[in-house]
Amino acid sequence: MTIESTQSVDDVMRRWPATIRVFLNHGMRCVGCPIACFHTVDDACREHKVDHAVFRADLRAAAAVERGEDRGCA
Secondary structure, three states, X not given: OOOOOOOEHHHHXXXXXXXXXXXXXXXXXXXXXXXXXXXXXXXXXXXXXOOHHHHHHHHXXXXXXXXXXXXXXX
């Protein structure tokens, strides 16, 4: 399953805990926020003025590493 922009922030962080670091690296303090279960990824990007495409790419990369899909050079 891939991360979609319509998924809630809470759902993304629960399914792929490695994405928590991505939120923090982008200055988004969504961890533990009571709104996280209501905000989608796009909502959070808009609220925090974060580039949607870059943020989603970073989320997907973190989730891929967590799932063992990272195929980087050895």
